[in-house]
Amino acid sequence: MTKLSTKHLLGIKDITANDINLILTTAESFKEVINRPIKKVPSLRDITIANLFFENSTRTKLSFELAEKRLSADVINFSSSSSSVKKGETLIDTVNNILAMKVDMVVMRHPNPGAALFLSKHVNAKIINAGDGAHEHPTQALLDAFSIKEKLGTIKGKKIAIVGDILHSRVALSNIFCLQKLGAEVMVCGPTTLMPKYISSLGVKVEHNLKKALEWCDVANMLRIQLERQDIKFFPSLREYTMLFGLNKELLDSLTKKIVIMHPGPINRGVEITSDVADSDQSIILEQVENGVAVRMAVLFLLAGRA
Numbered sequence: 231m232t233k234l235s236t237k238h239l240l241g242i243k244d245i246t247a248n249d250i251n252l253i254l255t256t257a258e259s260f261k262e263v264i265n266r267p268i269k270k271v272p273s274l275r276d277i278t279i280a281n282l283f284f285e286n287s288t289r290t291k292l293s294f295e296l297a298e299k300r301l302s303a304d305v306i307n308f309s310s311s312s313s314s315v316k317k318g319e320t321l322i323d324t325v326n327n328i329l330a331m332k333v334d335m336v337v338m339r340h341p342n343p344g345a346a347l348f349l350s351k352h353v354n355a356k357i358i359n360a361g362d363g364a365h366e367h368p369t370q371a372l373l374d375a376f377s378i379k380e381k382l383g384t385i386k387g388k389k390i391a392i393v394g395d396i397l398h399s400r401v402a403l404s405n406i407f408c409l410q411k412l413g414a415e416v417m418v419c420g421p422t423t424l425m426p427k428y429i430s431s432l433g434v435k436v437e438h439n440l441k442k443a444l445e446w447c448d449v450a451n452m453l454r455i456q457l458e459r460q461d462i463k464f465f466p467s468l469r470e471y472t473m474l475f476g477l478n479k480e481l482l483d484s485l486t487k488k489i490v491i492m493h494p495g496p497i498n499r500g501v502e503i504t505s506d507v508a509d510s511d512q513s514i515i516l517e518q519v520e521n522g523v524a525v526r527m528a529v530l531f532l533l534a535g536r537a
């Protein structure tokens with residue numbers, strides 16, 4: 231199979247295991263490319279891509295831009311904080327004005343869940359969701375899956391614990407869909423108040439004791455507390471959260487086996503994870519960032535239909 235079953239990448243829920251495997255296999259080739267002395271290939275020459283970021287980003291924005299440039303695409307960048315959105319322009323008007331400049335693909339991060347789907351129904355360009363509110367972050371899940379496969383050889387049968395603020399996390403939802411489609415067992419761990427009510431219907435195990443979750447898993451993906459999405463208090467204090475759900479070296483070293491530690495970033499050091507764990511030899515946090523470029527190259531290349 232050399233083609234994706236989808237025109238856009240809006241979420242992992244909508245794509246098949248075959249699509250995911252095709253992206254991961256293609257990303258392996260691009261990882262080899264970006265480690266060559268000459269890192270650029272002409273695959274997307276004459277394709278124009280707009281990166282529209284209506285919400286802050288460091289990793290995803292830079293990673294997409296680098297992936298596009300490595301593929302020789304023409305790239306334009308838009309950030310809502312310095313745009314006419316501040317003067318009241320709507321999402322559709324903003325995007326249609328950008329598309330009038332002959333743009334082929336749009337990478338969009340937006341605070342509203344469903345924004346990428348909405349755009350895909352109203353404009354004639356290929357849309358990649360770079361994170362829509364607390365809904366999905368598909369390329370993060372794909373790069374996480376790539377990183378687990380690279381580290382452990384396979385995803386099928388592996389036990390992955392996703393720890394922290396599951397309620398507000400698009401990374402958690404996309405990871406759950408992606409890892410289950412690839413045959414992993416998934417557990418979520420965190421305070422009851424930070425679990426969505428529907429969580430059991432997703433077929434995941436639910437645990438509220440961090441030590442038990444860590445003893446169960448092969449990989450722990452530690453999530454940030456998303457204070458910017460919390461309009462009420464979900465736990466008494468960050469100090470209490472850290473005591474119950476923060477991962478420190480003492481806890482990591484007390485486990486009966488060596489597990490792999492992941493984090494999508496940005497890290498709040500000393501809250502969900504201590505520095506000595508984030509920087510330890512069990513952590514693959516910077517490998518995740520490196521793999522993000524190759525995975526995004528694969529997504530762009532496959533959606534552009536140049537395979």
Ligand code: CP
Pocket residue numbers: 286287288289290291361367370494495496
């Ligand atoms: N992991 C992630 O999405 O990071 P950014 O918010 O910096 O893009």
